[in-house]
Amino acid sequence: MAPYQADITSRRIVLPVPYLVFLGxxxxxxxxxxxxxxxDWASENCxxxxxxxxxxxxxxxxxxxxxxxxxxxxxxxLIGLATDGGKLPEHWWxxxxxxxxxxxxIVSGMHDSLDSVPGLSDLAKTKGCSLIDIRHxxxxxxxxxxxxxxxxxxxxxxxxxxxxxxxxxxxITRAMKARAQAATFRATGQTxxxxxxxxxxxxxxxxxxxxxxxxxxxPANAADHWDIIEGQGALCHPAYAAVSLGLLHGSxxxxxxxxxxxxxxxxDGFPDYPVPSLAEAIEINLTMAKLTNPQVxxxxxxxxxxxxxxxxxxxxxxxxSEQHGVPCFDxxxxxxxxxxxxxx
Amino acid sequence: MAPYQADITSRRIVLPVPYLVFLGxxxxxxxxxxxxxxxDWASENCxxxxxxxxxxxxxxxxxxxxxxxxxxxxxxxLIGLATDGGKLPEHWWxxxxxxxxxxxxIVSGMHDSLDSVPGLSDLAKTKGCSLIDIRHxxxxxxxxxxxxxxxxxxxxxxxxxxxxxxxxxxxITRAMKARAQAATFRATGQTxxxxxxxxxxxxxxxxxxxxxxxxxxxPANAADHWDIIEGQGALCHPAYAAVSLGLLHGSxxxxxxxxxxxxxxxxDGFPDYPVPSLAEAIEINLTMAKLTNPQVxxxxxxxxxxxxxxxxxxxxxxxxSEQHGVPCFDxxxxxxxxxxxxxx
Numbered sequence: 001m002a003p004y005q006a007d008i009t010s011r012r013i014v015l016p017v018p019y020l021v022f023l024g025x026x027x028x029x030x031x032x033x034x035x036x037x038x039x040d041w042a043s044e045n046c047x048x049x050x051x052x053x054x055x056x057x058x059x060x061x062x063x064x065x066x067x068x069x070x071x072x073x074x075x076x077x078l079i080g081l082a083t084d085g086g087k088l089p090e091h092w093w094x095x096x097x098x099x100x101x102x103x104x105x106i107v108s109g110m111h112d113s114l115d116s117v118p119g120l121s122d123l124a125k126t127k128g129c130s131l132i133d134i135r136h137x138x139x140x141x142x143x144x145x146x147x148x149x150x151x152x153x154x155x156x157x158x159x160x161x162x163x164x165x166x167x168x169x170x171x172i173t174r175a176m177k178a179r180a181q182a183a184t185f186r187a188t189g190q191t192x193x194x195x196x197x198x199x200x201x202x203x204x205x206x207x208x209x210x211x212x213x214x215x216x217x218x219p220a221n222a223a224d225h226w227d228i229i230e231g232q233g234a235l236c237h238p239a240y241a242a243v244s245l246g247l248l249h250g251s252x253x254x255x256x257x258x259x260x261x262x263x264x265x266x267x268d269g270f271p272d273y274p275v276p277s278l279a280e281a282i283e284i285n286l287t288m289a290k291l292t293n294p295q296v297x298x299x300x301x302x303x304x305x306x307x308x309x310x311x312x313x314x315x316x317x318x319x320x321s322e323q324h325g326v327p328c329f330d331x332x333x334x335x336x337x338x339x340x341x342x343x344x
Numbered sequence: 345m346a347p348y349q350a351d352i353t354s355r356r357i358v359l360p361v362p363y364l365v366f367l368g369x370x371x372x373x374x375x376x377x378x379x380x381x382x383x384d385w386a387s388e389n390c391x392x393x394x395x396x397x398x399x400x401x402x403x404x405x406x407x408x409x410x411x412x413x414x415x416x417x418x419x420x421x422l423i424g425l426a427t428d429g430g431k432l433p434e435h436w437w438x439x440x441x442x443x444x445x446x447x448x449x450i451v452s453g454m455h456d457s458l459d460s461v462p463g464l465s466d467l468a469k470t471k472g473c474s475l476i477d478i479r480h481x482x483x484x485x486x487x488x489x490x491x492x493x494x495x496x497x498x499x500x501x502x503x504x505x506x507x508x509x510x511x512x513x514x515x516i517t518r519a520m521k522a523r524a525q526a527a528t529f530r531a532t533g534q535t536x537x538x539x540x541x542x543x544x545x546x547x548x549x550x551x552x553x554x555x556x557x558x559x560x561x562x563p564a565n566a567a568d569h570w571d572i573i574e575g576q577g578a579l580c581h582p583a584y585a586a587v588s589l590g591l592l593h594g595s596x597x598x599x600x601x602x603x604x605x606x607x608x609x610x611x612d613g614f615p616d617y618p619v620p621s622l623a624e625a626i627e628i629n630l631t632m633a634k635l636t637n638p639q640v641x642x643x644x645x646x647x648x649x650x651x652x653x654x655x656x657x658x659x660x661x662x663x664x665s666e667q668h669g670v671p672c673f674d675x676x677x678x679x680x681x682x683x684x685x686x687x688x
Contacts, residue, residue, distance in 0.1 A: 146582030146614055207554045208547040210586045238490030238593050238636050242554045246586030270490055273635075287628075291617075292582050 010140040011216035014198045015132060016075035016105045018047040020064060024092060025052045026081045034109070034191055035059045035080030041170050042195040047074045052095060066102035076105040076132070078194060086111030086135075093117050105130040109190035134190045134201055144211030144250050146292055151221030154299065154343070155253035155289075156231040159281045160267050161240060164259040165231035166192050168302040168331055172257065173228045175336040181344060183226040186218050188247065192230045202232050203243045210243060214250025229253065235284050236276045237267060245288060252292045255299035255343060258282055262316060263307040278324060300339045301328040354484040355560035358542045359476060360419035360449045362391040364408060368436060369396045370425045378453070378535055379403045379424030385514050386539040391418045396439060410446035420449040420476070422538060430455030430479075437461050449474040453534035478534040478545055488555030488594050490636055495565030498643065498687070499597035500575040503625045504611050505584060508603040509575035510536050512646040512675055516601065517572040519680040525688060527570040530562050532591065536574045546576050547587045554587060558594025573597065579628050580620045581611060589632060596636045599643035599687060600629055606660060607651040622668060644683045645672040 019038070026032050038046050039059045048064035059080075064072070077099040083089060088096075088110050096106060096114070100123045108114050114131035115121050124131050154172065156165040169185060169192075176183035185192070187199030200217045202210060218227040229251050233240030258281050267273040276284070282298050289296040301320055305313040313333060321328035327338040363382070370376050382390050383403045392408035403424075408416065421443040427433060432440075432454050440450060440458070444467045452458050458475035459465050468475050498516065500509040513529060513536075520527035529536070531543030544561045546554060562571040573595050577584030602625050611617040620628070626642050633640040645664055649657040657677060665672035671682040 144583035146617055203550075203552040205551050206547075207549050207551040207587045207590060208584065210551045211583050236635055239488035239555050240552065241593055241632075241635070242586045242590030243551045245589045246551060249582050249585055273490055284631075288585075291580055291585070 011142070011213070012139065012198050012200055013132070013134060013137055013193055015078075015107050015193070016130065017045045017197045018074055019045055019076055019078040019107070020066070020069035020074040020104065021046050021049045021059065021061065021080040022077050022095075023049055023051045023056050023058065024079070024081050026056050029057045031081045031083075032057060032059065034082060034194065037191055037195060038078070038080060042197070045195075045197055047072055050077070066099045066104055070103045074104060076107050076130075078107040079110065083110065088112040088114070088117060093120075096120055097123055100124050100127055100129050103127055103129065105132065107132045107134065107194065109134045109194065111135060134193055135204060137201060137204065139200060139205065139209075139213055139216065141206060141209040142212040142216070143209060144215055146249075148252065148293070149215075149220040150223050151218070151225050151227060152223075153218050153227045153229060153251055153253045154255040154257060155229045155248065155251045156257050156259055156302070157244070157248070157281070157285045158231060158234045158259040159236070159275050159278065160234050160261070160264060161237060162268055163234075163261050163264070164302055164304050164331065168257060168259050169228045169230045170195070171331040171336060172339070175340055176226060176228070176344075179340060179344070181226065181340075182222065182224065183228055186227050186229040188217065188230045188232050202247055203240070207242060207246070210246025211250035214247045218251055231259070234267075234281075235288065236281065238270065238273060248285065248289050249292045253289060253296055254293060255297060256285055256289065257300045257302055257339070258285065258298060259302040259304075261304040261307070278320070282324065298324070298326055299343050300326045303328055303330050304332070305330045306332065355486070355557070356483065356542050356544055357476070357478060357481055357537055359451050359537070360474065361389045361541045362418055363389055363420055363422040363451065364410070364413035364418040364448065365390055365393045365403065365405065365424040366421050366439075366443075367393055367395045367400050367402065368423070368425050370400050373401045375425045375427075376401060376403065378426060378538065381535055381539060382422070382424060386541070389539075389541055391416055394421070410443045410448055414447045418448060420451050420474075422451040423454065427454065432456040432458070432461060437464075440464055441467055444468050444471055444473050447471060447473065449476065451476045451478065451538065453478045453538065455479060478537055479548055481545060481548065483544060483549070483553075483557055483560065485550060485553040486556040486560070487553060488559055488590075490593075492596065492637070493559075493564040494567050495562070495569050495571060496567075497562050497571045497573060497595055497597045498599040498601060499573045499592065499595045500601050500603055500646070501588070501592070501625070501629045502575060502578045502603040503580070503619050503622065504578050504605070504608060505581060506612055507578075507605050507608070508646055508648050508675065512601060512603050513572045513574045514539070515675040515680060516683065519684055520570060520572070520688075523684060523688070525570065525684075526566065526568065527572055530571050530573040532561065532574045532576050546591055547584070551586060551590070554590025555594035558591045562595055575603070578611075579632065580625065582614060582617060592629065592633050593636050597633060597640055598637060599641060600633065601644045601646055601683070602626055602629065602642060603646040603648075605648040605651070622664070626668065642668070642670055643687050644670050647672055647674050648676075649674045650676065
């Protein structure tokens with residue numbers, strides 16, 4: 001594990017921004033999902049891009065060498081692509097060493113630890129740089145307290161994994177800021193942490209400390225400030241419900257927004273498990289959330305309608321909204337005005 | 345972390361038995377809770393005791409030197425006492441080295457890692473012994489599959505932590521065996537693992553893998569075999585519910601037994617949180633458990649009645665049984681016959 005824990009409490013990852021985004025030798029845009037996510041949701045954190053070869057697809061930022069990026073103010077090289085099995089390929093090693101030699105810290109979401117690159121750890125010590133493996137990070141561990149804290153919090157939850165919880169939280173945060181509402185996106189997964197520049201990789205935490213980590217992620221704040229917390233897993237999921245429940249209890253959300261994909265019948269990768277209905281998901285999440293915040297309520301439904309014909313989408317959104325008595329939107333096609341009018 | 349993972353799948357801790365129980369320089373019986381638990385529940389795993397001083401209270405086993413114990417067949421020195429903050433005091437170090445030098449592995453539930461004892465790790469390598477830190481152990485990590493498996497499983501759950509879940513599971517296992525019913529106690533905490541000689545420290549597992557670890561703990565078995573699984577945490581607990589839910593989902597219990605302490609008003613250490621009623625605890629546990637086993641039901645209530653006058657205890661047990669329609673017993677005073685008649 002990398003030693004970097006810049007947050008004063010050591011209970012959240014805080015990344016050195018701005019980034020130079022490393023695109024490596026990616027051969028397709030699909031490999032660059034993380035980099036495109038950065039461009040779309042955190043362009044203010046991205047100073048430039050670095051490609052190992054000219055054929056690599058780009059994300060529209062200026063190409064920069066490591067030393068030029070450092071001189072321009074970049075503080076870390078962020079690995080913006082995914083490889084098979086999360087490996088750090090051997091032919092990247094000289095590049096990573098050169099980046100550190102130029103004074104850049106490195107931020108990685110790979111399974112391979114940055115310490116596994118020969119010589120990199122010693123070089124980083126010499127240069128005063130950090131090697132930050134988001135997947136391997138553990139916060140200073142504290143158990144949940146259950147104590148209420150000021151500030152308002154909204155958590156996105158889902159009827160399944162990989163169903164739009166991060167995207168929805170980002171969209172809500174952006175919409176709130178556009179209305180000059182004080183709001184902070186709180187990241188719980190590696191991509192979200194790269195976008196936000198800080199956060200807690202909640203599913204990598206020792207299980208006893210999940211709700212405590214969630215409390216640390218969204219600490220006490222001004223009474224009218226909103227933390228918009230990225231959900232993880234799903235409460236009706238046979239593999240990942242434990243993470244979801246710890247996050248729910250520690251977040252103490254005032255509001256939940258439930259994310260659902262129209263037409264998904266069974267849980268992704270779990271064909272024996274039906275996706276719960278929206279009504280079931282709302283009820284079970286509110287039932288469990290009331291333990292730490294009895295005032296919790298459902299503020300809206302984020303519905304992925306990409307599986308249906310465009311002309312039918314709005315009808316379904318309207319119908320779903322009517323059925324559940326809360327705003328329903330598809331963040332890819334809808335304004336979030338109704339949701340914000342309902343919440344604020 | 346110690347390298348010892350003798351189980352063929354590396355998904356459970358398996359300890360080298362029998363033990364020589366280390367009583368150190370304990371000054372009171374209270375410090376020896378673990379050792380007394382071993383004597384009461386796993387005497388077949390304990391060959392002898394080792395005291396550093398003659399004034400140390402004993403657990404009634406033969407006093408043995410390390411070499412004599414090894415010659416008599418002992419395979420590990422098990423640290424049977426608790427210290428402040430889980431420290432391994434410096435004046436124990438020579439003892440621990442001597443034990444390894446005599447061929448004994450060491451089993452510890454302390455927070456301090458055995459590797460932190462100078463020279464011990466190298467000595468263990470030389471002697472072919474293992475250093476097993478139960479609290480630091482991580483299994484080969486796999487996520488839950490949710491797939492049903494043969495065999496019958498009973499999980500003890502609770503209205504709070506520290507309420508008798510381990511004791512109840514041990515008592516049920518012992519009672520089943522007394523009836524010649526095939527049954528295995530499955531340990532999920534450090535003391536339970538020492539008693540059973542194997543298990544998974546479920547609250548030390550990375551949160552994403554809790555339900556997978558619970559599946560590995562109670563694998564497929566003969567159709568009429570019962571795994572009696574030690575519960576952890578509580579589903580209505582603001583700090584520990586995540587662990588409880590992952591264990592519940594992965595265990596896929598056919599039956600739950602709910603443990604409760606008569607008279608406890610608020611959660612231990614959480615004065616703002618009321619202890620849920622038995623009806624609430626039964627309902628929420630069954631609701632969540634149905635995800636991975638729709639046939640789950642409540643088989644009984646284990647009630648700690650030590651806070652009430654002896655003459656009133658049986659009336660309360662009878663009344664509680666009547667109210668909930670399941671056997672109710674206090675494992676310190678009751679026979680478990682009614683429970684077993686109800687289950688088997």
